Amino acid sequence: MTKRQCQEAVDRLFEFIDGELTDEELLRIGAHLKECPPCEAELRINEKIRLLVSQAHGEKAPHQLRERVLSTLRMAREESV
Numbered sequence: 306m307t308k309r310q311c312q313e314a315v316d317r318l319f320e321f322i323d324g325e326l327t328d329e330e331l332l333r334i335g336a337h338l339k340e341c342p343p344c345e346a347e348l349r350i351n352e353k354i355r356l357l358v359s360q361a362h363g364e365k366a367p368h369q370l371r372e373r374v375l376s377t378l379r380m381a382r383e384e385s386v
C-alpha cells in the first residue's frame with residue numbers, strides 16, 4: 306500500500322463512481338478500495354455527495370461544484386482531526 310495509490314484512488318473517486326474510468330483504471334482503483342479501508346470510507350462519502358448533487362441538479366455536477374464540495378470536505382476533515 307503506497308500513498309500514491311491512495312492519492313490516485315481518492316482523486317478519481319468521482320470518475321470511479323460515474324464509471325468514467327478505463328477498464329484498467331477501474332480494476333486498479335476498485336482493487337485498491339477493497340483493500341484500503343480509509344479509501345473505501347472515502348468512496349462511501351463521495352457516493353453520498355454524488356447522490357445529493359445529482360438529486361439537486363438532475364445531472365452530472367459541474368466541475369466547479371465538485372471542487373467546492375471536495376474542498377469543503379477536506380476542511381471539515383482537517384477540523385475534526
Ligand SMILES: [Zn+2]
Pocket residue numbers: 310311312314337341343344
Ligand atoms: Zn488507499
